[in-house]
Amino acid sequence: MLLRMSTLLLKTLREEPADAEVPSHRLLVRAGFVRRAAPGGYTWLPLGKLVLDRVTAIVRDEMLAAGGQEVSFPALLPREPYQVSGRWTEYGEDIFTLRDRRDAEYLLAPTHEEMFTLLVQDLTSSYRDFPVLLFQVQTKFRDEARPRGGLLRGREFLMKDAYSFDLDDEGLRFSYGVMRATYQRVFERLGLNHTVVSAVSGAMGGSASEEFLATAEVGEDTFVGCTTCDYAANTEAVVTPAPPAREATAPPLAVHDTPDTPTIAALVALANERQLGGRADWTAADTLKNVVVTVHHPGGADEVVAIGLPGDREVDLKRLNAVLAPATATLFDDFASRPDLVKGYLGPQGLELRYLADPRVAAGTAWLTGANQAGKHATDVVAGRDFTPDGTIEAAEVRAGDPCPACAGGTLTLRRGIEIGHIFQLGRRYTDAFRVDVLGADGKPVRPTMGCYGIGVSRAVAAIAEQHHDERGLCWPAAVAPADVHIVAAGRDGQVEAALTLGGTLARAGFRVLVDDRPSVSAGVKFTDAELIGIPRTVVIGRRLAEGCAEVRDRRTGERNDVPLVDVAGAIAGKLG
Amino acid sequence: MLLRMSTLLLKTLREEPADAEVPSHRLLVRAGFVRRAAPGGYTWLPLGKLVLDRVTAIVRDEMLAAGGQEVSFPALLPREPYQVSGRWTEYGEDIFTLRDRRDAEYLLAPTHEEMFTLLVQDLTSSYRDFPVLLFQVQTKFRDEARPRGGLLRGREFLMKDAYSFDLDDEGLRFSYGVMRATYQRVFERLGLNHTVVSAVSGAMGGSASEEFLATAEVGEDTFVGCTTCDYAANTEAVVTPAPPAREATAPPLAVHDTPDTPTIAALVALANERQLGGRADWTAADTLKNVVVTVHHPGGADEVVAIGLPGDREVDLKRLNAVLAPATATLFDDFASRPDLVKGYLGPQGLELRYLADPRVAAGTAWLTGANQAGKHATDVVAGRDFTPDGTIEAAEVRAGDPCPACAGGTLTLRRGIEIGHIFQLGRRYTDAFRVDVLGADGKPVRPTMGCYGIGVSRAVAAIAEQHHDERGLCWPAAVAPADVHIVAAGRDGQVEAALTLGGTLARAGFRVLVDDRPSVSAGVKFTDAELIGIPRTVVIGRRLAEGCAEVRDRRTGERNDVPLVDVAGAIAGKLG
Structure with missing residues (x-):
């Protein structure tokens, strides 16, 4: 294969395309x-x-x-x-x-x-x-x-x-x-x-x-x-490792006035300030967050579902959708139509919809969560005692440092x-x-x-x-590169002809060859284009042509060697092999 | 390439597929x-x-x-x-x-x-x-x-x-x-x-x-x-060669009663019987047939158009559509909506729609055609005198024997x-x-x-x-055949192994090889399948294996030769070359 850039349908761009993000x-x-x-x-x-x-x-x-x-x-x-x-x-x-x-x-x-x-x-x-x-x-x-x-x-x-x-x-x-x-x-x-x-x-x-x-x-x-x-x-x-189920040892559920705490952060701050349940060490992980989503079943039916998870984690919609597939889920936002769902103060106890819980919300665990009344939360809401989820669901985000589900002691990256x-x-x-x-x-x-x-x-x-580029352009692996070698004729008298002659010789020897024989393009532009296009080896036919030499460049390492023209095939073959 | 029929996804059929016409x-x-x-x-x-x-x-x-x-x-x-x-x-x-x-x-x-x-x-x-x-x-x-x-x-x-x-x-x-x-x-x-x-x-x-x-x-x-x-x-x-335009020398247009002559055949019979215009040698070629079509223009507009052509020819809708493209035409059939169009008795004189004529309807030619009244036709209706077409159109069928448009004297096949x-x-x-x-x-x-x-x-x-089949099956040209050689193991002890060995040898030599190594299929079925599939050469590993020979068959000619196994590659290469 011998391609000539003078006739190739190619226009390289110096500017970044406006719509390209990656x-x-x-x-x-x-x-x-x-x-x-x-x-x-x-x-x-x-x-x-x-x-x-x-x-x-x-x-x-x-x-x-x-x-x-x-x-x-x-x-x-x-x-x-x-x-x-x-x-x-x-x-x-x-x-x-x-x-x-x-x-x-x-x-x-x-x-x-x-x-x-x-x-x-x-x-x-x-x-x-x-x-x-x-x-x-x-x-x-x-x-x-x-x-x-x-x-x-x-x-x-x-x-x-x-x-x-x-x-x-x-x-x-x-x-x-x-x-x-x-x-x-x-x-x-x-x-x-x-x-x-x-x-x-x-x-x-x-x-x-x-x-x-x-x-x-x-x-x-x-x-x-x-x-x-x-x-x-x-x-x-x-898969989230679930804690073992245990006896509910917590005190009975207690409802508290918690005005203006529709967010986890506000709730935790108020719980510590007022020492709810006699504690001042509340963290988001102690709260039970209840997220309402609409599940769209294939064929058209919609279902409103609540998902319970520790308050220090968000719902990962990609994970949620993966477990629901072929159904899909979106966040529920029509609270006006459901006065029984008190936004910001939801709790699993007594909710009238399907309730699916994170595996961490295991039987016997006790939580600070909404009391289903505006401005009120409840402490010691115990899974399996005060509410029973309709099932578990893998919807919580995965974080670096989470325990590995496959071994004891490992953590995730x-x-x-x-x-x-x-x-x-x-x-x-x-x-x-x-x-x-x-x-x-x-x-x-x-x-x-x-x-x-x-x-x-x-x-x-x-x-x-x-995976194969640098700041100057592409660096194709030899197995998939558009050509094996990119011959650049620097442009002076006879260099284009010599480049084409060498290209013909290499092509006949089985190499895939691209020759930059463009007549009215500077050597600098040709070198820049060669680095942008990213063919593994460049052979420059330039100053040392008179001595019968070309320069062989390695696109990835930048290594350059002067090589007699007759040895170029061997030099490239060695590099590609 | 070495394909084995024992594992190939292939089921040949003895019966003709019901939906296959060609x-x-x-x-x-x-x-x-x-x-x-x-x-x-x-x-x-x-x-x-x-x-x-x-x-x-x-x-x-x-x-x-x-x-x-x-x-x-x-x-x-x-x-x-x-x-x-x-x-x-x-x-x-x-x-x-x-x-x-x-x-x-x-x-x-x-x-x-x-x-x-x-x-x-x-x-x-x-x-x-x-x-x-x-x-x-x-x-x-x-x-x-x-x-x-x-x-x-x-x-x-x-x-x-x-x-x-x-x-x-x-x-x-x-x-x-x-x-x-x-x-x-x-x-x-x-x-x-x-x-x-x-x-x-x-x-x-x-x-x-x-x-x-x-x-x-x-x-x-x-x-x-x-x-x-x-x-x-x-x-x-x-392109229909048009006769040269000439002076109209015919007598004036005359209208005749021609009851029950809505077809060209009926009209010609009656014209000869009654010697219309003093002639008894009327043929269909002397009549002018007027065919009404609806032209559907791209975008939706429809137009009713009449096409005039010698009565011995039909309109070829494929030719008509080719000249009208991108518009398309269908035969007009809603005569009830157009009382001015008298079906079976149409003539170009006084028609109120676009009228396109066959090139043979040249200026000066005289025709027997409809008089636009039920049961009446007119003689000596002269193009350019009694009517003027809005243009010519290539809509008439082409027939073997028509004059060649490119030379004098040649006719078309x-x-x-x-x-x-x-x-x-x-x-x-x-x-x-x-x-x-x-x-x-x-x-x-x-x-x-x-x-x-x-x-x-x-x-x-x-x-x-x-182009490449016979009554027994396909006969692929070597350049496009799925394989170069089809090795059939007749099925006795050792023949399948010998066939696979020969197949491996030929594949390594660069041949594309299909081996019929199916264990529970008779030699007869294998031969029938080989002829149906149509690979250029078949090599049969059969009775003469003990003597170190195979039979090489030519799918197209049916020629068969016994060839020593060691010479099979040469025999096939010679045939393919």
Whole structure:
């Protein structure tokens, strides 16, 4: 491959694009890899398309090596299969739907569990046909409420989705393990520093799932690690260790006048000032905060629910939504319609709505909380004695320093990452929905069990750019760079010709070559552009051409060496290897 | 590449699929290359995906060799650019449109002229940046009224669309010529017997265009050739040679009672019987047929129009719609609302609507036609004397034997083909719409001129299947076959192992290999499947394995040769080369 910048459709930008919030977005636009074409939709320009294709090729290579068979489904699909699975309703506004000229309903499929299940039902009949591992690399569409970060969260993006079908749980676990190892190899080859974390399955359904997060400050996902053991999880998946249930030893519930204390801070200050319950050491952690939310069930029904949690923690809506999925929750704000809900003075005792408590609100624990009358709170409100929650819920924020749920003594640390892969042990949700049965080895029908495995291919390009850049521009890992070598002709007589000659020689030797042969561009601009574009090696054809030498530069380290022209191929090959 | 049929997701069918009308559709489904997933939407199964990828690779290779740069646009685009160009309205029901969660309007783009024009406006500024040739290979969506023929006319399909931008007409003609030659190379490499025909541009706009038609009985396009010269055109593009205008020498118009003659046949019979105008040699070609149609203009306005043509010809609605595009026409049938239009007895003289005449209805020609009164016709109705058409129109059917418009003496022959490519000299329709100007060499602004060039990639797979099959199944050309060699293990002891060993050897030597290692399938079924799947060479590991021999079969010719195992690679390479 030999690309000439004199004809390449490329315009680098010196200014930051106004709408770009994160480094990968800024740099991919500035270096001419992508351009915005629609809200959440990007055009891949020639250099960007080369990177996307190389990333795709690595993903495909590893999927085939793992025994995957590649297929390709339509993106535009009729409503029926998604109606059967329930996802038409569950996804709601998050998917694009349309009606065709005959008024039939279609969707742009977010993923293809339904269709792969139907295909396997169509093409298999016996236990001999299993296991099956299928994948596709496909443009996906989702009506994201808030597209952001350029390629990081778009409404149209490239995804590799794979599906395994096994006859029993052991087979599923094996397939899942193969995909887990495959994903680690894929992300290693892509040069992505990543962590595998436990995750919740969300609208996909199923039991076990893990996310592959590329560590990055701009990542949307927060994940925890343990200071002591190897526990790692998405914050949505963190399980709060509950204290053991105990006898209620507290005095009886007592109601106190607490005027003007609608906030935890005001309540704690007043409780200490007035020494409620004979104490002056009240902290927010001793109070029970009751947050009212509206839960929107798929299909349209709304339910008002109260959530109880220690007063020193906020409700994390992302964690709450993860446990409620496919339902979603928003903060309740229509207190005018519910005079029984006294805002700022709510307590769980006697509330007439569903009450879900944080695991820390264990049976026997005593709390300072609202008395359900304006200006009044109650002390010694004991869980299991004065109120009984309708269940527990993981809705409280996770904080650094929280105890590790997996070991004794470890505490949690928090980091941020970009979700680049997600693997699920789905189980039989879809084979049950479509009643898929095949002949078992014993002559009886067997219902296959499924796994599904996704990689955000276009998002991975952005994640690589997040992890591989510096203040001067992008620094692509060799495996995915748009070219292996960027030859810069400084511009004097004969240098452009020499650069093109060297480029031809290197291209014939199998290198991917970009030559900056632009006639009316200064050497300084060419060097700046080369650093912005970020190809691993730059070869400068400049002053020392007369002596038969070029300068080889390493984009990442900045190292520079003068090399005889005849040795350039060897010098680059050594560096790339 | 080594694929094993024991694990391949493949189920061949002995029965014809009920919904398949054409050979390519029947065979691609029966041989397990595609499966229907939606109305007009097909899933590519593993073998089909391999063929699709090989076809795509050839298209990409030739586009890059022609200097094309690959990009990739979103498919889901906002309404605005298509509103500016007018295509939002022109395409009407033929495109899929939707509204997002904020009620903004989007379309699934049928092609991307608007977006490529905006991209070039964004990334270029000077004459030095031209010419530019860009392409993408992308899934396209069209709301076809009648999807048919499997991959031949779908609602979701793979297309390569390319766009050239030049500074002047000469440049456009050059770019167009490069693309024309490129397309011929592409279709030659794909093994497609094809004809390049003049075409009309339809809703794309622009001046010159040609179609590449793969000759096939099942083709939707009818095209003409000349018995004498090299003229070739889509029937929609055939221009009817008009007779020269001449003096009107006919007697004055005379009205005759012609009861019960609402059809041309009845009229001719009566005219001869009664010797109207003193003649008994009337034929349908002497009558003037007047067909009333409703023209639906984009945006919603309807217009009633009459079309005059010799009575021995029918209106060809496909030709009519081609000249009216982006408007469309349907036959008018609401005569009750227009008492001035006397059905069966219409004549152009005194009609109160727009009247468009076939070119054969030249000034000075005299006709037997309706008198606009029930049961009456008129003789010697002379064009230019008794009526003057509002214009001419190419709406009459083209017939074999019609005179060639390009030479003297030649006549037309008719054949059918599948449109696999279409190239357009678009001109400045889109650069005008978006006011794209760049700095010219003389310092003045220049407006670039555009060409656009499409290849139906998935349709090409079906066209190849149409041209390359026999009664036993598919016969893929080597360049696009899913594999180079299909090794069949007849099934006795050791034959499967020998087949896999040979497969491994051939795969390491660079061959694409499919091995039929299915344990419980008879040799007969394996041979039948091999012929259905249609890989160019089959190697049978059977009786002569003990002597170290295999049988090499040629799928197309049926030729069979016993070859020592060690010579199989050479035998296949020779055949493929």
